[in-house]
Amino acid sequence: MTSSDGAWHPGSYLRFAGERARPFVELVARVAAEEPRVVVDLGCGEGSLTASLARRWPGARVTGVDSSPEMLAAASASASDRVSFELGDVADWAPSEPVDVVVSNAVLHWVPGHAELMARWAGALPPGGWLAVQVPGNFRNPTHALLAELCRSPGWADRLADAGPAPDTVLEPAGYAEVLTGAGLAADVWETTYLHVLTGTDPVLAWVRSTVLRPVLARLDDDDAARFTEAYAAALRNAYPARPDGTTLLPFRRVFAVGSRPLSAG
Template sequence: MTTPIWDPAQYLRHAGHRARAFADLLARIPALPAEPPAGRPRIADLGCGPGNVTALLAARWPAAHITGYDNSPEMLDKAHVDHAGATADGGRLDFAEADARTWTPEEPCDLIVSNATLQWVPGHADRFADWIAALKPGGTFAFQVPDNIDAPLHVLMRELAATPRWKSRLAEVLRHTDSVHTPGAYLDRLARLGCATDVWQTTYFHVLQGEDPVLDWVKGTGLRPALTALGDEPEVRDTFVTEYRDLLREAYPTAPYGTVLPFRRLFAVAVKGE
């Protein structure tokens, strides 16, 4: 899988729809060990992107020290400009470069959260033990990931990339079908680490507006590896995108009220034992 170059502006074009899942995850996170007035929580947001949902953590825990981590310079620049600084109740929101494949907290955390990131990290479940170990007793590890690698937008992308015209350039570029595990596999892994674990799935039916909105959506996320791999050849890249666009138009027809994008996500909240 190619490491994608991210475009914060493209990603944020559907920020409202994308943030719904994080809000649902946030609603299931319990009180943290260092809740005010007893203390100031230490929170890590792993894969913070442009920081728009990291700011939601500051709204819930305004006294916390929150650090958003990402390995995309483009995303971190946007996060710094838009969201870094003091928070409402004497807390702080900052951002730092880190790679989820190797990142380990430098100090004990009350909460480690990850939003739509772990699907990009091969072997991510093997990192859970280190992250749980870094939590304070009673701390929480929570994440959500897209769970729709079998949806048309991904299937058509992979099928097109595997055709003779594109195979040599793109066959090994895109996310693999095993990039996300089953809900039961996540529950078992986290429970065996001594956590009280809640795992669930939700399918959102996003009603998107505009011309080719599903293509516009996926340009901000799942299509990024292909766009990156073909980035040095704009005409070739545009040809691939046009072919993919035509497939999406058939798979996601437009209705008078917009284009419906069913999107399943997987959630997990794991609370470390006292």
């Protein structure tokens, strides 16, 4: 693994698999579809959570879609007679048949204009269909604000000024409620701030390395990526100091939006 290749690395992402799985579980728990036949997981990653949807709905055919060949290679281990995976960009996805449940977990913040995309997905739901979306809501937190500030700093701005995360990348919960209700869905929207207890050396850096830091480092060669990473790590250590017991607390806000189309107008 080189630091600047820009590829998704399942091993790095799975270092915090438990913490990343919890929002998915809590999102899907609010989907009250009884006997869906077709379920799609958009941005399925390495596939283990996608496979859990087949266990949740034993009568469903489940398809995971992801744009990363590396993630899909890992996902093949979770394939079965009812679970399949395909390469595709969620920004271009449109249902080719009625889809009873559409899930998109921690993906849409990568897609500019994703509110319009959500509205299209919602509009395509059949009666009784469900759309469930979760996005990180921490773009104003130090993990992201410090990264954006460093990208705009002297020495990096010529290459990275537009690479840092923008504070308005995702909507506030009320914005997602508007998207869902505007598409004729009953909306269930909420937010949760998880307080992750991390261990190890520079654990916050390890957390973001496989997510928000990845596209920034993709613009740099290995030497510059190492210099940038060390400067960012120092800023993170100051913002998220280790506690006396050696652990580090990382508050992480997430926004959840679940919508359902009524079976009938009555």
